[in-house]
Structures are given as C-alpha cells and as structure tokens.
Amino acid sequence: MEGAREVARAATIHAVAALAGVSPSTVSRALNSPGLVNAVTRQRVLESAEQLGYQPNRAARSLVLGRTSNLGLIVPDIANPFFTPFIKAVQAQVRQASYSLFLADTDEDVEVEVEAARAMAKQVDGMILCAPRMPGNRLRSIAVHTPVVIANRQSRTAPAVTMDIGPGVRQAVAHVHALGHRRCAFLSGPRGSWSNQQRLRFFTAACQAQGVELIVLGPFEPVFGGGYRGADEAVAAGVTAIFAYNDLVALGVMSRLNDRGIRVPGEMSVLGFDDIPMASMMNPPLTTVMMPITAVARASASMLLALLGGNGPPRPAAQELAARLVIRSTTESARPAGL
Amino acid sequence: MEGAREVARAATIHAVAALAGVSPSTVSRALNSPGLVNAVTRQRVLESAEQLGYQPNRAARSLVLGRTSNLGLIVPDIANPFFTPFIKAVQAQVRQASYSLFLADTDEDVEVEVEAARAMAKQVDGMILCAPRMPGNRLRSIAVHTPVVIANRQSRTAPAVTMDIGPGVRQAVAHVHALGHRRCAFLSGPRGSWSNQQRLRFFTAACQAQGVELIVLGPFEPVFGGGYRGADEAVAAGVTAIFAYNDLVALGVMSRLNDRGIRVPGEMSVLGFDDIPMASMMNPPLTTVMMPITAVARASASMLLALLGGNGPPRPAAQELAARLVIRSTTESARPAGL
DNA sequence: ACATGTTCCGCAAACGTTTCCAACATAGGG
DNA sequence: CCCTATGTTGGAAACGTTTGCGGAACATGT
Numbered sequence: 001m002e003g004a005r006e007v008a009r010a011a012t013i014h015a016v017a018a019l020a021g022v023s024p025s026t027v028s029r030a031l032n033s034p035g036l037v038n039a040v041t042r043q044r045v046l047e048s049a050e051q052l053g054y055q056p057n058r059a060a061r062s063l064v065l066g067r068t069s070n071l072g073l074i075v076p077d078i079a080n081p082f083f084t085p086f087i088k089a090v091q092a093q094v095r096q097a098s099y100s101l102f103l104a105d106t107d108e109d110v111e112v113e114v115e116a117a118r119a120m121a122k123q124v125d126g127m128i129l130c131a132p133r134m135p136g137n138r139l140r141s142i143a144v145h146t147p148v149v150i151a152n153r154q155s156r157t158a159p160a161v162t163m164d165i166g167p168g169v170r171q172a173v174a175h176v177h178a179l180g181h182r183r184c185a186f187l188s189g190p191r192g193s194w195s196n197q198q199r200l201r202f203f204t205a206a207c208q209a210q211g212v213e214l215i216v217l218g219p220f221e222p223v224f225g226g227g228y229r230g231a232d233e234a235v236a237a238g239v240t241a242i243f244a245y246n247d248l249v250a251l252g253v254m255s256r257l258n259d260r261g262i263r264v265p266g267e268m269s270v271l272g273f274d275d276i277p278m279a280s281m282m283n284p285p286l287t288t289v290m291m292p293i294t295a296v297a298r299a300s301a302s303m304l305l306a307l308l309g310g311n312g313p314p315r316p317a318a319q320e321l322a323a324r325l326v327i328r329s330t331t332e333s334a335r336p337a338g339l
Numbered sequence: 340m341e342g343a344r345e346v347a348r349a350a351t352i353h354a355v356a357a358l359a360g361v362s363p364s365t366v367s368r369a370l371n372s373p374g375l376v377n378a379v380t381r382q383r384v385l386e387s388a389e390q391l392g393y394q395p396n397r398a399a400r401s402l403v404l405g406r407t408s409n410l411g412l413i414v415p416d417i418a419n420p421f422f423t424p425f426i427k428a429v430q431a432q433v434r435q436a437s438y439s440l441f442l443a444d445t446d447e448d449v450e451v452e453v454e455a456a457r458a459m460a461k462q463v464d465g466m467i468l469c470a471p472r473m474p475g476n477r478l479r480s481i482a483v484h485t486p487v488v489i490a491n492r493q494s495r496t497a498p499a500v501t502m503d504i505g506p507g508v509r510q511a512v513a514h515v516h517a518l519g520h521r522r523c524a525f526l527s528g529p530r531g532s533w534s535n536q537q538r539l540r541f542f543t544a545a546c547q548a549q550g551v552e553l554i555v556l557g558p559f560e561p562v563f564g565g566g567y568r569g570a571d572e573a574v575a576a577g578v579t580a581i582f583a584y585n586d587l588v589a590l591g592v593m594s595r596l597n598d599r600g601i602r603v604p605g606e607m608s609v610l611g612f613d614d615i616p617m618a619s620m621m622n623p624p625l626t627t628v629m630m631p632i633t634a635v636a637r638a639s640a641s642m643l644l645a646l647l648g649g650n651g652p653p654r655p656a657a658q659e660l661a662a663r664l665v666i667r668s669t670t671e672s673a674r675p676a677g678l
Numbered sequence: 679a680c681a682t683g684t685t686c687c688g689c690a691a692a693c694g695t696t697t698c699c700a701a702c703a704t705a706g707g708g
Numbered sequence: 709c710c711c712t713a714t715g716t717t718g719g720a721a722a723c724g725t726t727t728g729c730g731g732a733a734c735a736t737g738t
Contacts, residue, residue: 362687362688363688368687375687376686380687402692404693
C-alpha cells in the first residue's frame with residue numbers, strides 16, 4: 001500500500017536558488033561558468049548547494065545540452081580474458097575525460113550484438129564497437145546516427161583501429177619452421193568471425209611462403225572446451241605443431257594432450273594467439289602471438305573522444321598496430337614421428 | 340572549421356505527429372498505451388514513426404517520467420574471473436526486464452569505488468554494489484538517494500545477498516583432516532576486505548573445532564602473482580596443506596610449487612576458494628570451495644527489480660546462499676615430513 | 679428529439695536544466 | 709553631467725516527452 005520506499009526527493013536547482021536568494025539561472029552559472037558570476041554570490045550558491053546535497057538532474061541537462069556524457073562499449077564476451085585489458089584501458093581513458101561508460105556483452109551472438117548496439121546508441125554520445133560479427137549494413141545504420149569507432153575490425157563505414165597480425169604470424173611460422181616442423185594444423189575459430197578469417201588467411205600465406213604444410217581444422221568454439229576436439233583432430237591429422245585460433249583453445253589443447261599422455265612440447269608443439277594474461281601462467285607457459293590490445297583500446301578511446309571533441313574526423317581515420325610473437329615453452333624441435 | 344561531423348538530427352515526436360496528421364500526444368499514446376487510440380490512427384502513427392526512424396529521446400522521457408531505465412553494477416575487478424559469471428547473470432536478468440546496465444570496475448580501490456558509485460547513482464534507477472571495501476557511512480550516503488542492493492557482503496543499510504561460506508569451509512577442513520593433515524596454512528587476501536576477514540574467521544573456527552593447526556600468512560595480493568610469495572612462506576612454515584584466499588592465488592601457489600619441484604598433491608595439498616571456471620581446467624584440477632556466485636547474481640537482480648517495482652522492500656531483506664566444497668585433484672593424503 | 683455514456687483526440691502544463699536577451703547598477707571617460 | 713562600457717543578475721524560452729483535463733463525435737437508450 002505504501003508503494004516504493006520513498007527515496008528523499010532530490011533537491012532541484014530552484015531549491016538551491018531559493019535558499020541562496022538568487023535566481024535559478026545564477027545557480028546554473030555559478031556551477032558551470034564560474035567566471036560569469038560575482039565571487040561572493042557564487043560562494044553563497046555553492047554553500048546552499050552543498051547544504052541541500054544538490055545533484056544536477058542528468059536527464060534535464062542532457063535534454064537541453066543534447067548530449068549525455070555517456071559512452072558505450074560493446075564486446076563479444078566479458079568472460080574472454082582477451083577483452084579485459086581492453087575494457088579496463090577504455091574505461092580508464094573514458095573516465096579521465098569525465099564520461100561514464102556503458103558496457104554490454106553480446107555472448108558472441110550477432111542478434112544480441114545489433115540489439116545491444118541499437119539500444120545503447122539511444123543513450124550515449126558515442127560508442128566503441130568490438131563486434132566481429134555484425135553485418136556491414138547493420139553497422140552502417142547505427143553509425144549514421146551515432147559516432148562510432150570500430151575496434152579490432154576493418155571498416156569503411158566508421159573510423160577503425162585494427163591490429164596487423166602479419167608480423168606476428170610470420171614470426172610464428174618462421175619459428176616452427178626453424179624448429180623443423182613441416183606439417184602443422186590451424187584450429188579455426190567461429191566461421192563468421194572476421195578475426196578468424198584474417199588469422200586463417202595470414203597463416204595460410206605465411207606457411208605457403210615458408211614451405212610449411214598447413215592443415216586447417218574446425219571450426220571450434222573459441223573457448224577452452226573447443227580445444228579438446230581440436231587436439232584430437234590435430235593428432236589424428238598427424239601434425240607436429242598446432243596453431244590455435246586463440247590462447248583459450250590452445251589451453252584446452254594442452255589440457256587434452258596432457259590427458260592423452262602426449263607431452264608438450266616434446267611430442268607436440270602448441271602456439272596460441274592473443275597472449276592473454278593466463279598464457280604466461282600456464283605450465284608450461286604458452287608460446288603465443290601477442291596482440292597489442294591495450295594499445296588498441298587506448299587508440300580507440302582517443303579516436304572516439306576526438307570525434308566527439310568536434311575536431312572533425314580524427315586524422316588517421318584508421319589505425320593499425322602490429323602483433324608479434326612471444327616465445328615461451330610450448331614449442332620445441334620437431335622429432336621424427338614414431339619416436 | 341566544419342565542427343563535428345553533423346549526425347542527422349533525430350526525428351522528434353512532433354515530426355511523426357505532423358507526418359501522421361495527428362497531435363504529439365496521440366503519437367505518444369499510440370506508442371505507449373495502444374489501448375487508448377483508435378486502431379487505424381495507431382497504424383498510421385506506427386508507419387510514420389517507422390518511416391522517419393523515430394527513436395524516443397531518452398533524456399526527455401526520463402525527465403518527465405522521473406526514471407532512467409538504467410541500472411548500475413559495480414564490481415571490484417572485471418579481470419577477476421570470479422566476477423564474470425556474476426556480471427553475465429546480472430546483465431541477462433536486467434536486460435530481460437528491459438533495463439540497460441552501467442558497469443563499472445573499481446580496480447579494487449576504495450576511493451574509486453565510492454567515486455564510481457556516486458557518479459553512477461545520478462543516472463540509474465538503482466544499483467547493485469559489489470564493494471567489499473566501501474566504508475559503511477559512504478555506503479549509507481548513497482543508499483539514501485538510490486535504491487541499492489549489496490552483493491557479497493552483509494549490510495544493515497541496504498538489502499543484501501551474501502554467501503554462507505560456513506558449510507564449504509567446514510567441508511574443506513574436514514576433508515584435509517580426513518586425509519591426515521594436521522598443520523595447514525591460510526594465505527590471507529587484502530587486509531581490509533570483508534571477504535578475507537570472513538574466510539579467515541571461518542577457517543580459524545573450523546580448524547579449531549576439528550583439531551587442525553592453522554598458520555595464517557599474508558596478506559597477499561589476491562592475484563596469481565600473490566601465490567608465489569604465499570607458496571614460499573607456506574613451505575617455510577612447514578605445512579602440508581594450503582588454504583588459499585582464492586583460486587587465483589591457489590593457481591599461483593601451484594605454479595610456484597611446480598617451479599620449486601614440489602609435487603602437488605604428492606608433497607603439498609592445495610585448496611582454492613571460489614571455483615572460478617579456470618579451476619577445473621588446471622592441471623591437476625583444483626580442489627576448491629565453490630561459491631554460488633551466479634545464484635547471488637540472480638538473487639541480487641531480482642531483489643533490485645522488486646525494490647524498483649514498488650512492491651516495497653522485498654520480503655527477505657537479506658538472503659544467504661551456501662558454499663560447498665568441490666573435491667578435485669590437488670588434495671591427497673599427508674605424508675610424514677622428510678619422506 | 680433528448681439525455682447519457684463511450685471513444686477518441688488535442689491542448690497545455692509539467693519535468694529540471696541551460697542560455698539568450700534584457701535590465702539594472704556601477705564606473706570611467708569625455 | 710551625460711554617454712558608454714562593463715559586470716552582474718533575472719526573466720523566459722527551449723529541449724522532447726508524458727499525461728490530466730476537457731471537448732467533439734458518435735452510439736445508445738428512452
């Protein structure tokens with residue numbers, strides 16, 4: 001009967017004005033453009049505001065200002081450790097520019113992705129999209145209304161910051177080649193994912209260039225469990241080294257190989273992709289291609305802020321950062337099969 | 340010079356009204372209370388809205404309605420895998436109730452915690468706080484203005500949902516006792532953390548009750564690296580089993596023990612806390628106390644939604660869910676020292 | 679034909695801000 | 709002493725919605 005517990009009704013600018021004995025306009029000015037109001041009046045206003053615990057109503061402010069001071073970030077999966085440094089870096093930068101951040105996770109689902117983006121677009125000034133699966137036209141329909149920066153994927157629709165995996169992939173292939181591996185497997189990630197297509201393409205090219213036979217398997221779920229099946233198929237295919245779509249599946253592969261009594265790196269070399277924090281903590285620590293994800297986050301955030309700053313589209317409408325190989329302990333010389 | 344790239348100015352309700360040949364009020368009603376408007380007019384309005392790509396202005400709506408349809412969630416650390424199931428579950432439930440979610444991470448820092456909460460409070464209808472370090476008075480000053488549910492921590496200020504670690508801890512101690520361990524270490528987490536104090540208290544009580552000597556060490560950082568030092572100190576203390584503050588440090592402990600050539604569980608039993616996804620994937624898989632974190636998330640979200648639903652404070656103003664031990668492969672019979 | 683009820687719709691106020699404009703006071707220059 | 713520039717303030721409009729109130733149109737019962 002009593003309805004929702006009545007939270008103390010927030011003080012408005014009028015209340016502050018009344019208490020300070022000035023008009024609401026003066027209060028607004030005292031708070032937002034200190035230069036325009038007499039110092040002693042200002043002090044009085046500030047005290048009244050403090051006393052009443054005045055907090056400006058964001059909705060009213062947004063309404064007249066036409067902006068929300070909120071930014072959005074969409075990532076495929078919060079649980080994927082690959083994204084956590086990304087999220088943290090974006091959040092830090094955004095907060096420093098005194099914006100708040102909306103974060104949404106799409107469970108790696110295209111429909112959720114566009115739905116989340118659409119819903120978010122209505123209440124932010126701009127957003128960073130890390131949406132590897134969203135079709136181009138959907139993306140465009142959003143970018144028309146809202147300033148958008150695309151992360152980790154190329155785009156002609158909006159400014160994008162991507163990673164150039166070329167150097168890392170070539171280093172990886174050169175590394176296994178130098179160790180004597182001649183027949184390797186690539187464990188694909190989700191079929192529709194742009195990242196997967198890109199990785200597959202570069203591995204194919206690098207292997208061909210360096211004379212390594214590449215067996216491509218999959219697709220597998222880009223999670224730990226995906227590595228189980230991947231390991232089995234790779235073993236069946238008789239390869240001596242495995243390039244996993246990402247570190248998570250590499251970890252799954254190692255676990256499965258261990259279960260089957262196949263020693264890493266003694267009998268099978270395993271390479272990951274991404275260099276998530278966990279990679280260096282595994283036993284043995286994982287050799288992997290390090291993605292400069294934090295740098296991407298910073299660049300994306302800067303780009304978005306520049307876009308909103310009204311300085312026109314940022315100079316480089318696209319930016320690309322290089323990945324590189326990190327050699328740890330899951331790669332070793334190939335041994336002749338059967339030994 | 341040209342200013343920010345001018346995004347197409349959004350269509351207002353007036354534009355839709357004009358196109359449909361009705362008044363703005365009718366448009367509003369057609370969209371929000373279909374029953375109050377004639378079916379054919381409604382159809383006309385809907386078509387006009389569609390044609391113009393009309394999206395209601397959230398700020399204006401919030402202003403008159405007095406609510407934002409946004410909820411907030413504050414967690415100490417997104418990178419901590421313990422929280423990812425929590426975040427996901429909250430997000431799913433919140434979205435289902437057609438709210439959007441603001442997510443903030445506080446880097447385990449008290450100041451950031453209260454600052455984030457304060458900033459967030461201004462633009463959400465309610466929030467879930469997972470803030471183990473926030474002082475009670477700060478918490479109260481926020482809960483006065485905004486409906487709040489506290490997760491994973493007791494509170495007399497706001498409705499809370501906590502986990503009862505008692506059963507899990509007692510099972511863990513009984514387990515190692517049954518295996519013959521009589522001298523164990525507890526690796527403490529952050530000193531100020533409520534969780535840590537709680538875990539320490541329960542382990543102390545359970546060990547005393549069951550006749551196990553407990554050496555408490557630390558505090559250690561609640562991350563992987565924290566386990567390195569923890570492992571060394573535990574070995575130095577001459578214990579045969581280690582209770583880690585959480586799974587992350589347990590993983591660090593295992594890694595460090597492995598480096599030092601100390602076999603787990605052969606020479607040292609290790610128990611974690613939380614049962615993060617990774618725990619079951621380690622090699623060997625970790626024996627740990629499982630926290631019902633997803634259940635907590637669901638309960639918190641339901642509680643908050645009930646609070647907002649205006650049904651008054653939800654029936655149980657506090658709720659408690661039980662933790663339990665999950666036995667895997669890092670615990671084994673104690674061997675006489677020196678063998 | 680009239681009274682009464684129902685259905686549908688428009689008018690206008692309200693939400694809490696910001697900001698343009700005008701008004702006033704004061705000071706300074708001629 | 710007047711004119712103008714400057715500094716400070718209040719009034720009022722505007723942002724885009726929702727909603728209470730009243731009126732028009734129409735149907736129904738007498």
